Amino acid sequence: MAQDKSGKGFVIWIIGLASAGKSTLARLVEQRLLNGGHPAVLLEPSSGEELKRRLMPDLGFDRDGKIQITRRLGYVARLITQCGGVAVVPWITPEREPLEEVRREIGRFVEVYVRCPLDICKERDHRGIYVRAETEGHPVPGVTEPFEPPVNPEVAVDSTRQTPEEEVSVIMERLKALGYLDS
């Protein structure tokens, strides 16, 4: 595949446990970028989202399914960067290896880790995932499956100490410092 000719495209990949606050943050980041005139596209693969239904109806949320979701998302994100867009990807991303492949392929890649302790995530449980882990044995990273947090993310935020707006500001400053956005 041809590389991004404009050299402006990049990926903001937002990682964290279920209910850590990835989705809210991703939407704010997308909006902030659009307001600044940057061509951002949200790629959200959660259950019920259009992207999940239309691009990956064959993939489940078991461990292997999540690995395939990471890879397929990575490919779509690369297409977005190829035409100078910014792909904003909120995805739990429980395993490192498929993400490292995606990073290497894309190159211009910003990993954002949304820290939040598991017990707080369980209290929030926005999608009822933790309840279903207990009642139905639903596979959940950090509970019934591994969750490998980012080792050296470009940005780390903490959703128990920062508001989403504060998190966005940290990310935007970091994007400028890294040269992805003009300061």
Added chain:
Amino acid sequence: MAQDKSGKGFVIWIIGLASAGKSTLARLVEQRLLNGGHPAVLLEPSSGEELKRRLMPDLGFDRDGKIQITRRLGYVARLITQCGGVAVVPWITPEREPLEEVRREIGRFVEVYVRCPLDICKERDHRGIYVRAETEGHPVPGVTEPFEPPVNPEVAVDSTRQTPEEEVSVIMERLKALGYLDS
């Protein structure tokens, strides 16, 4: 999904029988657009292409598979337009209905019909598809399955009378006339 905020993205969807000359033309169109500074991305779903393997490994080339390929391609093309890119899509597109859905969703959509008589396509048979239709009963639009040609395409070219370079020129002129490119 949010609409393209830049208003510049659009889709060039190239339709025709197998071996009509869609792929060659699509590559030239992509290159011409890139040379002109337009953020073009080629989305080619043929067997063996990376896009097919990575975005739609679950879809076959039977009749239903091809309908699903049209829909999934359309969704990815929409994401490309959403960040101001130009998606160039060479795809046989044997049935109208799924394409009409895609057109309606995207709006900024240019259908290119590459005309070529079936007997010439069979002589060329670049991918050996027509041979396999006879020897293996491989499903092929226009032979073992329906092929519904475009009724009112924005552009029609004829690969038996025009060189690919001439076809590209016709398309570029039409894109200017339709207001998709500055003249």
